[in-house]
Each structure stands twice: as C-alpha cells, then as structure tokens.
C-alpha cells in the first residue's frame with residue numbers, strides 16, 4: 001500500500017490533490033507528453049526538461065537516463081491519477097564550480113538537489129510550498145535519504161522566475177549565490193543543515 005498525502009490551498013478552491021512517492025508508467029508517458037508538447041512556455045524557459053529535445057523529460061530514453069542518476073520522485077495528482085505536478089530529490093553535491101556564493105556560505109553541506117514542476121490547473125494556485133514541505137517530509141523518512149551524508153537541500157532557478165522564487169521564499173529558502181551569466185541562482189533550505 002503506497003502512502004499518499006492530501007493537500008490543497010486557499011486558491012485551489014477546495015480542489016484536493018494527493019502526493020504519492022514514485023511514478024507510474026502512465027504518469028511517465030504523461031510527463032513526457034506535458035514536456036514535449038512544447039505548449040508550456042514557463043517550463044520551456046525555466047527548466048531543462050525539454051531543451052530542444054535533449055532535456056530530461058524530452059523522451060523515454062532521456063527520462064530513464066535521468067532517473068538512473070538516483071532520483072526520488074513524488075507525484076501530485078487528483079483522483080484521475082493524471083500528473084498535476086512532480087517534485088524530485090536526489091543525492092547530488094551543490095557544485096562550487098561556476099557559482100559565486102555569499103560570504104561564509106559552506107556549500108559542502110548541501111548534497112541533495114530538489115526541483116518542482118506544476119502543470120495545468122495545479123499551477124498558479126499556491127500549491128508549491130505545501131507540495132514541497134510535504135514531499136520533503138516524505139523523502140526525509142525514506143531509506144534513500146538515510147544514505148545521504150550531506151543533508152542540505154539546494155535548488156537552482158532563474159533569477160527572474162518570480163513565482164518560483166516567491167514560492168521557495170515562503171518555505172524559508174534563501175538565495176546563496178549571485179546570478180550567473182545565464183541568469184541562474186542557487187537557493188537552499190537553511191533550516192535543514
């Protein structure tokens with residue numbers, strides 16, 4: 001029996017969503033189709049999911065290669081089980097190359113990468129903070145988490161992605177790097193280290 005958690009938000013107007021660990025075959029197909037439809041400018045612009053057909057969710061082969069890096073996935077869905085969102089965590093050291101960190105920041109403590117996507121009616125209704133907090137709790141009680149030694153969680157985002165940054169700030173994330181030439185910044189969950 002897979003443990004799932006129910007969430008909602010004020011702006012979601014009573015719609016209930018469920019967070020489940022893992023991803024089913026049909027959800028993988030949906031994720032690829034949501035990505036390769038190229039009908040989602042925000043995902044195209046802010047993520048490497050499509051990346052001219054070379055991104056992590058651009059094809060089944062790419063998805064499998066990405067998953068093999070060791071990623072714990074949590075899917076957001078409604079009763080239909082259709083993918084309304086995805087969050088993932090994985091053991092990956094925050095790269096110090098190419099990033100200029102704020103004075104005193106110790107990047108070596110951050111060994112868990114995190115990312116989030118919301119789709120369709122799940123986007124723009126304030127679900128990102130609860131989806132993140134709940135999935136992070138689930139991940140922290142998993143065996144994958146226990147194997148990781150540097151337990152700090154980090155993420156990368158575009159410095160002009162206002163909805164993403166606002167959502168991350170709501171759950172206490174702090175910016176710890178200056179913007180790269182590509183306009184990317186690193187944020188971390190400081191309360192976890």
Ligand SMILES: CC(C)(COP(=O)(O)OP(=O)(O)OC[C@H]1O[C@@H](n2cnc3c(N)ncnc32)[C@H](O)[C@@H]1OP(=O)(O)O)[C@@H](O)C(=O)NCCC(=O)NCCS
Nearest residue numbers: 042043046117118123124125126127128157162163164166
């Ligand atoms: C980024 C993402 C996860 C944000 O989650 P979300 O729950 O949809 O976030 P919301 O749209 O509810 O916005 C979060 C906050 O930013 C605010 N916001 C959004 N756009 C804004 C703008 N242009 N100016 C000011 N505030 C803005 C919202 O009002 C909201 O604040 P509130 O809850 O206090 O009202 C989601 O939009 C998404 O998946 N986008 C596509 C993929 C992506 O960009 N992922 C992130 C990659 S780093």
